[in-house]
Amino acid sequence: MNVAVCVKQIPDPAAPGSLHPDTKNLVREGKLILDDSDSYGVEMALQLAEHAGGGEVTLVSMAPNEETSGLRTALAMGAARAILVSDETLAGSDALGTAKVLAAAIKRAEPDLVMAATESTDGYTGTTPAQVAELLGLPSVTFAKRIDVSEGSVRVERQTEAGYDEVECPLPALVTVTAGVVEPRYPSFKGIMAAKGKPVEQLKVTDLGLSPDQVGSAGARQEVTDVAAAEERKAGEIVVDEGDAHERIIAFLEQLKVL
Numbered sequence: 099m100n101v102a103v104c105v106k107q108i109p110d111p112a113a114p115g116s117l118h119p120d121t122k123n124l125v126r127e128g129k130l131i132l133d134d135s136d137s138y139g140v141e142m143a144l145q146l147a148e149h150a151g152g153g154e155v156t157l158v159s160m161a162p163n164e165e166t167s168g169l170r171t172a173l174a175m176g177a178a179r180a181i182l183v184s185d186e187t188l189a190g191s192d193a194l195g196t197a198k199v200l201a202a203a204i205k206r207a208e209p210d211l212v213m214a215a216t217e218s219t220d221g222y223t224g225t226t227p228a229q230v231a232e233l234l235g236l237p238s239v240t241f242a243k244r245i246d247v248s249e250g251s252v253r254v255e256r257q258t259e260a261g262y263d264e265v266e267c268p269l270p271a272l273v274t275v276t277a278g279v280v281e282p283r284y285p286s287f288k289g290i291m292a293a294k295g296k297p298v299e300q301l302k303v304t305d306l307g308l309s310p311d312q313v314g315s316a317g318a319r320q321e322v323t324d325v326a327a328a329e330e331r332k333a334g335e336i337v338v339d340e341g342d343a344h345e346r347i348i349a350f351l352e353q354l355k356v357l
Contacts, residue, residue, distance in 0.1 A: 099150040099247060101143040102209035103177070104200055104227065106133040107161045107168030108220045121190055121315070122322035130161060132168035135215035137175075137282040139275050143213050144176045144283075146247055154178035156207045160188060160199050160298060173293035174285030180298045181206060187303050190315030193221070197229035199313060200305035204234065206299075211252060212272040216241060229271040239265050240274045285299055 107130035109115055118127045133139075143155045155182035157172050164184045173180060181203045188199065212234070217224035231238035235283055243262060244255035250269050255262040257276055285293070303313055311317055335350075337343050351357045 099147055099153040099211065100151065100156065100207070100209045101147055101211045101213060102156045102158055102194040102207045103134045103136070103139045103143045104212070104214035104230070105140065105157045105159045105172055105180075106215075106218045106220075107131065107159055107165055110219065111219065117325060122140070122286050122325050123190060124259075125316070126162050126252050129167050130165045131335060132171040133218055133220070135217065135219050135277055137172070137211040138277055138280055139215050140172045140175055140177060141280045141282040142227045142242075142245060143211075143217045145280065146211070146245060150247065156181065156209065158200055158203045158207065159183070160191075160196060162186075162189065162241050166302060166345075169298060170290075170293045171285060173296045173298075176289065176291040177284055177296075179201065181298055181301065181304070182298055183301045185303045187310040187314045187316070190318055191313050192227055192320045192322075193223045193225045194319060197233055198228050198308060199303070199306065200226070201233035202308060203301065204230070206339075211247065212236065212270065214272065214274050216274045216276055227272060227274045228251040228254050234272070237267040237271045238274075240269060240275050241272060242275045243279045245275070246275060259336075283319065 109124065109126060110131050117123065118125055147153045147155055155177040157169055157182065159169055159175050160183045162184060164182065166182060169182060169307045171182045183199050183203055214227040228238050239254045239256060241257040242254045243257045251266055252271050253271065254265045254271055254273060256265050304309055337346055348357065
């Protein structure tokens with residue numbers, strides 16, 4: 099079974115981030131790392147391929163400056179190859195523009211199953227996977243906590259607030275996984291060395307049959323117009339019990355319309 103995993107490479111969250119002064123977009127320069135949320139999708143894909151007894155895992159990513167650091171981490175985990183789309187015209191892409199690029203790249207891999215995180219940790223739109231599925235004409239199952247593949251179909255335990263739903267759909271399909279559903283493996287030294295020789299196909303927008311005006315800031319249907327610091331939390335009121343503390347607390351809760 100062949101599985102494609104959407105992998106995002108992001109600036110290291112441990113380092114102070116910065117925004118471009120004109121576009122207000124996150125600056126993505128220097129070394130990028132594998133988004134933690136995507137490591138769960140990579141691990142789940144590897145386990146499914148191993149359980150099927152064959153096939154391979156292909157990573158699909160979009161990043162500036164032909165950056166592959168995050169991809170090499172996922173390749174060291176056990177993925178077989180990667181497809182990287184890196185093009186200056188992609189700067190300023192919104193979620194839909196990103197989905198168009200990923201969908202076109204995924205078509206080249208011809209996977210039986212596409213996997214992604216529910217959302218990235220630097221964007222948090224949570225819309226890109228569903229858009230990719232729509233563009234590819236695939237069924238989309240979100241928030242998977244367990245995945246089983248057999249006889250041309252995928253069964254998913256879809257996490258909900260009340261527990262989980264059991265969902266089944268035919269393959270190929272796109273499934274998003276929630277963080278913590280599996281324990282991502284640590285790349286071994288052997289895996290790290292092997293990752294250096296694994297193929298990373300690097301593509302431009304035109305290689306995917308897309309025009310520059312469909313992606314990047316030219317094709318974006320949304321833009322960041324302003325960024326402001328979050329309002330500081332105001333100090334709370336300290337209630338000193340002088341015999342009427344309970345009455346003051348009740349009055350406060352009534353004011354908040356909690357009672």
